[in-house]
Amino acid sequence: MLTKKQLDLLAFINKRVQRDGVPPSFDEMKEALDLRSKSGIHRLITALEERGFIRRLAHRARAIEVVKLPESLGGVSTGFTPKVIDGDKPDSRPDSAQTISHVPAQEIPVMGRIAAGVPIAAISEVSHNVAVPTSMIRESGEHYALEVKGDSMIEAGINNGDVVVIRETQTAENGDIVVALIEDQEATLKRFFRRGNAIALEAANPAYETRVFPDDKVKVQGRLVGLIRTY
Numbered sequence: 201m202l203t204k205k206q207l208d209l210l211a212f213i214n215k216r217v218q219r220d221g222v223p224p225s226f227d228e229m230k231e232a233l234d235l236r237s238k239s240g241i242h243r244l245i246t247a248l249e250e251r252g253f254i255r256r257l258a259h260r261a262r263a264i265e266v267v268k269l270p271e272s273l274g275g276v277s278t279g280f281t282p283k284v285i286d287g288d289k290p291d292s293r294p295d296s297a298q299t300i301s302h303v304p305a306q307e308i309p310v311m312g313r314i315a316a317g318v319p320i321a322a323i324s325e326v327s328h329n330v331a332v333p334t335s336m337i338r339e340s341g342e343h344y345a346l347e348v349k350g351d352s353m354i355e356a357g358i359n360n361g362d363v364v365v366i367r368e369t370q371t372a373e374n375g376d377i378v379v380a381l382i383e384d385q386e387a388t389l390k391r392f393f394r395r396g397n398a399i400a401l402e403a404a405n406p407a408y409e410t411r412v413f414p415d416d417k418v419k420v421q422g423r424l425v426g427l428i429r430t431y
Contacts, residue, residue: 202251202270208233209244210253214266223264225355305331314346314364314379314389332365336426342368344422346379346389353377353389356404358427364389365426370419377424383417392420 202210212232216224226238235241245264248254255265307329330345337343348362356377358364372378372392380401381387390401390411399418402410 202248202253205233206244206247206251207270209241210248210266210269213254213264214269217264217266227355304334306334306337307331308337308343308345308365310345310347310363314348314387330363330428332426332428336365337367339367339425343425344368345428348389352403352405352408354405356391358389358404359429361429363428364424365428366422367425368422370421372420372423378420379422381419381421382413384419387421389424 209229209232212229213223216222216228224232226241229241230236230238233241233244245254245256249256253266253268253270255267256263310328310330332343332345343365345363345365348358348360348364351360354360358377366379374393376392377389378392379387380390380392380399382401388401390403393400393402394415395412397415398412399415400410400412401418
């Protein structure tokens with residue numbers, strides 16, 4: 201028999217897997233169950249696995265498979281309401297909502313794809329233009345967009361297929377998400393950290409290792425200022 205917290209977590213994981221095809225992150229689980237730390241989620245996940253309700257897949261990030269559900273979740277509500285934004289379509293449009301045609305927008309070039317994973321060939325050609333809200337490009341300077349390929353920034357809320365809006369710059373602060381050009385050949389989207397005479401490019405997915413290069417091997421080509429997602 202499951203405790204209420206175990207049942208709540210199982211229901212939340214199952215709903216997100218059914219909706220998105222992937223389970224929620226540990227941070228999302230923590231917020232949904234209103235727990236103070238992720239250690240509590242680890243204990244609940246272990247308990248669910250030991251009881252045969254879920255299975256964790258080795259060597260893959262966020263890889264949790266729902267094996268079975270208790271009868272209490274068989275189409276019956278548990279009364280649990282997640283404290284995170286769930287993303288379900290509302291019955292009606294909020295009064296303050298605007299259609300996209302009414303939002304001030306500006307077209308910027310889409311330069312191709314950027315790897316949020318293993319770096320791919322450097323981006324150099326415009327493929328098409330995309331309209332983005334002017335609120336995303338309030339900073340002065342040139343902006344461009346890139347389509348994300350890969351899942352290494354998923355814990356930062358950047359998914360495969362998203363379009364990121366980038367402000368051109370050659371400098372970055374520690375913690376910024378940047379387009380980094382490695383040895384003038386490979387471009388990737390990662391968090392930037394300067395470590396003495398080296399640059400660390402850090403993923404937002406524990407399945408990927410942080411890569412460290414001499415500072416003369418990495419050139420910052422832009423900083424993330426916005427994200428566009430199509431559902």
